[in-house]
Amino acid sequence: MKFIVCIKQVPDVTSLLRVENGRIDTSAGRMALNAFDASAAEGAIAFAERCGGEVHVVLAGPPEAEGALRKALAMGAAAGVRLQVREGDAPPVGQACAQMLADHLRTETFDAILCGKQAQDTDAGVTPAMLAALLGLPFVGNAIALEPDPDGRSDNHLLVTRQADARQEITRIQTPCVVSCSNNMCDPRIPNIRSVMAARKKPIRTKIMETPVGLPALAVQRYEPMPGRPPARMVDEPWDEALDVLAPYVKIPSGSPAP
Amino acid sequence: MARLLVFVEIRKRHITRPSLEALSRCREIGGKSVAAAIASDAPAASFEALARYGIEEAFVATDPVFAPDSSIPQGAPLAAALVRIAEQAAPDVVVLPSGETAREILGALAVRMAAPALPDVSRFDVFEGGVEAARPVFTAGFMARVRAEGAPVLVSLRGGSYAASEHPAASPLRIRDVPFAFDEKQSRTTLHKVSAGTSGGVDLAEAAVVVAAGRGVRDEQGKRLIEELAALLGAAVGASRGAIEAGLFPAASLIGQTGKTVSPDVYVAVGISGALQHVAGMADSRTIIAVNKDPDAPVFRHATYGIAGDLYEILPAWIKALKKKAAASK
Ligand SMILES: Cc1cc2nc3c(=O)[nH]c(=O)nc-3n(C[C@H](O)[C@H](O)[C@H](O)COP(=O)(O)OP(=O)(O)OC[C@H]3O[C@@H](n4cnc5c(N)ncnc54)[C@H](O)[C@@H]3O)c2cc1C
Numbered sequence: 194m195k196f197i198v199c200i201k202q203v204p205d206v207t208s209l210l211r212v213e214n215g216r217i218d219t220s221a222g223r224m225a226l227n228a229f230d231a232s233a234a235e236g237a238i239a240f241a242e243r244c245g246g247e248v249h250v251v252l253a254g255p256p257e258a259e260g261a262l263r264k265a266l267a268m269g270a271a272a273g274v275r276l277q278v279r280e281g282d283a284p285p286v287g288q289a290c291a292q293m294l295a296d297h298l299r300t301e302t303f304d305a306i307l308c309g310k311q312a313q314d315t316d317a318g319v320t321p322a323m324l325a326a327l328l329g330l331p332f333v334g335n336a337i338a339l340e341p342d343p344d345g346r347s348d349n350h351l352l353v354t355r356q357a358d359a360r361q362e363i364t365r366i367q368t369p370c371v372v373s374c375s376n377n378m379c380d381p382r383i384p385n386i387r388s389v390m391a392a393r394k395k396p397i398r399t400k401i402m403e404t405p406v407g408l409p410a411l412a413v414q415r416y417e418p419m420p421g422r423p424p425a426r427m428v429d430e431p432w433d434e435a436l437d438v439l440a441p442y443v444k445i446p447s448g449s450p451a452p
Numbered sequence: 453m454a455r456l457l458v459f460v461e462i463r464k465r466h467i468t469r470p471s472l473e474a475l476s477r478c479r480e481i482g483g484k485s486v487a488a489a490i491a492s493d494a495p496a497a498s499f500e501a502l503a504r505y506g507i508e509e510a511f512v513a514t515d516p517v518f519a520p521d522s523s524i525p526q527g528a529p530l531a532a533a534l535v536r537i538a539e540q541a542a543p544d545v546v547v548l549p550s551g552e553t554a555r556e557i558l559g560a561l562a563v564r565m566a567a568p569a570l571p572d573v574s575r576f577d578v579f580e581g582g583v584e585a586a587r588p589v590f591t592a593g594f595m596a597r598v599r600a601e602g603a604p605v606l607v608s609l610r611g612g613s614y615a616a617s618e619h620p621a622a623s624p625l626r627i628r629d630v631p632f633a634f635d636e637k638q639s640r641t642t643l644h645k646v647s648a649g650t651s652g653g654v655d656l657a658e659a660a661v662v663v664a665a666g667r668g669v670r671d672e673q674g675k676r677l678i679e680e681l682a683a684l685l686g687a688a689v690g691a692s693r694g695a696i697e698a699g700l701f702p703a704a705s706l707i708g709q710t711g712k713t714v715s716p717d718v719y720v721a722v723g724i725s726g727a728l729q730h731v732a733g734m735a736d737s738r739t740i741i742a743v744n745k746d747p748d749a750p751v752f753r754h755a756t757y758g759i760a761g762d763l764y765e766i767l768p769a770w771i772k773a774l775k776k777k778a779a780a781s782k
Contacts, residue, residue, distance in 0.1 A: 409566060
């Protein structure tokens with residue numbers, strides 16, 4: 194199987210971020226490989242190690258975002274592509290980003306495209322399904338496991354376990370396909386020094402593209418701090434304040450003896 | 453008046469609570485110009501409930517592919533049916549209840565309807581030509597105020613953002629049958645196996661009370677205490693990643709950024725530290741009661757009531773005290 198994993202660099206959400214005049218100030222924080230994309234990369238790399246195959250990574254972003262590509266290469270991907278918009282073009286957002294990835298992926302060969310299920314900054318999670326729709330490929334979202342087809346006759350299928358709202362579904366999906374991955378699929382490996390050094394020699398190609406235009410309009414007007422909650426009231430035994438909240442919900446089966 | 457179309461999700465033959473909340477919010481905004489979209493093998497079972505929630509028009513795609521025991525994954529047929537329905541209903545705004553179904557199809561709908569998509573909003577308003585909404589971003593660290601223009605604009609609405617309130621319709625429900633037939637060969641996916649994944653009988657998205665376990669619940673004995681308290685309260689059982697990693701609770705009970713978003717009347721967090729990825733899935737609960745033996749645990753920054761102590765001592769005492777309180781109030 195040949196996998197292409199779409200990855201994004203995001204501000205580390207656990208670092209110090211502040212809103213200032215309606216914008217999020219990320220200057221004090223670090224940038225990181227989106228955690229869900231790291232799981233997608235790990236899923237692909239582990240699959241290829243187990244069953245054969247190779248893993249490539251693609252990222253849309255400025256030169257500073259190359260760190261995320263290097264990270265994926267250090268984890269075990271073979272090569273990377275960075276999609277860069279033409280000088281003067283606006284950075285692609287929303288559907289424009291999916292369109293740009295799709296335009297690139299149409300020029301590549303692959304069996305499966307993996308994405309993280311969402312980005313930790315926008316928490317939107319719409320790009321994977323957009324990609325599948327743009328490329329006309331079958332799609333499974335929120336995968337927690339990836340296996341080869343047990344019916345080993347053909348290697349043009351994958352078995353994908355999906356966490357749905359109320360059940361788990363194991364789907365047999367025909368390749369080429371698009372799968373979005375949960376971080377519950379696997380914990381991304383932490384590359385050792387040797388892999389980090391080796392990754393420096395792996396190829397990263399830069400591809401200049403036009404920002405797709407004329408796509409549905411959508412704008413963040415401003416960011417705000419989350420509405421806070423009043424501080425907790427700490428309660429001690431006999432915990433009456435807390436238990437009085439719960440008491441109305443108590444279901445005592447009728448006829449059962451009182452304790 | 454803007455026309456609103458609400459995708460009504462049906463699970464085990466019932467309309468899900470987040471769908472009813474979406475219907476209620478849309479009715480509040482749009483009055484009579486709200487229609488329901490249903491994709492089902494047996495849609496008639498839902499009509500009575502729609503009328504009870506004030507809906508007077510339903511667009512219905514009927515196909516055996518939507519049967520509960522269908523061997524076709526539901527994403528592709530649902531997206532295809534909704535595109536069909538939207539062509540006929542010509543809405544200005546399409547609202548879906550947030551959840552894994554919406555997450556799987558929203559992007560496809562956006563592409564096929566050439567529509568902007570606002571996923572997982574916690575508030576929204578409709579204006580002439582578009583939608584303004586608030587959505588938590590950065591692992592629910594900030595709120596983004598967003599605006600999208602177009603017809604339609606697609607919105608998925610987080611559960612618990614608005615109350616589901618009945619409001620019987622003034623006139624009978626008009627059914628619009630939408631011609632739809634799903635070609636199974638198109639799907640290129642089949643369901644190989646399905647496993648039920650939650651512990652206990654109460655659905656997390658529907659529950660008034662959620663009792664959630666964290667890594668502090670470290671063994672079968674602790675699990676039994678959680679389940680006993682949940683059963684006593686008619687509550688659904690949730691879990692943090694810590695508790696699921698310990699192998700005590702199924703993955704489908706995960707609450708948080710990776711798992712589900714819940715907003716019950718009462719959320720009881722037991723042995724959960726309060727990592728931001730967990731809080732992202734429960735911060736909108738009306739009352740939060742947290743039990744943690746570490747008085748400095750971050751979960752207390754989000755709780756309404758905090759109890760610093762050992763869950764193995766506290767839960768048995770609570771179960772006893774609650775039974776006593778309930779018996780006394782009879
Ligand atoms: C991309 C990403 C997505 C994630 N998504 C999610 C998600 O959706 N949901 C989620 O939950 N996590 C998620 N996580 C993981 C999250 O960051 C935390 O690691 C996790 O929530 C910790 O679980 P916990 O609170 O149970 O465990 P811990 O952090 O280990 O906390 C255990 C707590 O139990 C307390 N305790 C121990 N013993 C007792 C006792 N006897 N009585 C009372 N208290 C006790 C301790 O004081 C401690 O506070 C995600 C992480 C990443 C990176």
